[in-house]
Amino acid sequence: MGRLMPDFTFATAQYDSGDWDSAPLVPANVIDSVARYTAIDVAPTGVIVPLGSRDLFKYPLVYLTGHLPVRFSDVERTRLGEYCARGGMLFVDDHNHDVDGQFHKTAWEAIAGAVGPLQDLPNDHALYRSFFRFPDGPPTTSHELNGWGDNLVHKHLQAVLRGDRISVLYSSKDYSSEWNYHPDNKRFFSVDNTRFGVNIVVYALTS
Template identity: 50%
Template sequence: MQSAKFTFARLKYNSGDWDTDQRMPSNLLNSLLEYTTIPLDPEEKIVDLSSNDLFKYPFCYLSGHKLVQFSQQEAHNFKQYVNNGGFVFVDDCNHDIDGLFAKSFETQMSNLFGAQALKKIANTHPIYSSFFKFEKGPPPTSFELNGWGDDLIHDYLKAITINGRIGVLYSNKDYGCEWDYDFKNKRFLAEDNTKFGVNIILYAMGINA
């Protein structure tokens, strides 16, 4: 999983709806360009989870609203990818801990890694200080604050840790939709809300600020 440039790779899976928040990747890529000096591939890559192309990319993104039910090959690749050092950022677009995406994805993770593998991470985890500092843990989204989804503020993220490093970062906070806008509109924000996305990617890439 070596690449000269960072590539935002989105995982395509056969069940559910994988192609959500379509402007988000270019927004995060713009943030990486603005705040860091890491070399970038300017275009998002769509990667079939059942394909061996997956193993070309150290960072992948998976999202959706609906059922997550991996095929046998998808499940095999996902587990092998994570166990081999890959990083998957998974975001529940429903912002709902009891919704279909959340329940079905967590079932997949239990089947692949064990019932206790997906755990809450402390708000002092290094991912919250890998570049920008988030002393209170994961920043809230407007969807939480406006009472959308399950009407809860999720003050934690979950993760599957492999050999002391996060292999799967799992959010019910709907960051994908939060960051799903044209990057040119960031100038209208009091604070750039994509900064935590920069942290996630730099942590995934093993780059320290």
């Protein structure tokens, strides 16, 4: 009997407010990298899971992004709190790359209300060596280096920790723009910029 489910399925969170589907090519790109670099049994396509649905619990790692204000409904807030309490991990990326933007301000508030307050994640955290090594912490994005958004290079990611494990990982670095391209175009890069996505997946699967 083969496995009923692959070990990993990339899931994108669909929430009631905002533009949850603003980076539609990120799932395929991360799936490609996980399949390319690891032996993890990964589903070839991602899924979209409503944040307020019980189906959320089928996917212990969920990706959430957007540009617009985030307002979790009561059901979404309750579901997300329970999801993290059971061991699920939410990866949130600010598609605006703007700490003064509406997504950032409202997402921080919504996450604090559902799970807990975000805090800086040390750059020597296990996340940065779970597969590829990132000794300087989170890799910078071209959007940061080009001065777009808030014109900042963010030194840290933020996280809500349960014990020493990450429940919510929050990025202001705009990986949603950085990874939002067709996987075939990776051949034009000297270094694959989605490697950090592999670290997030491997960390979620092993820690």
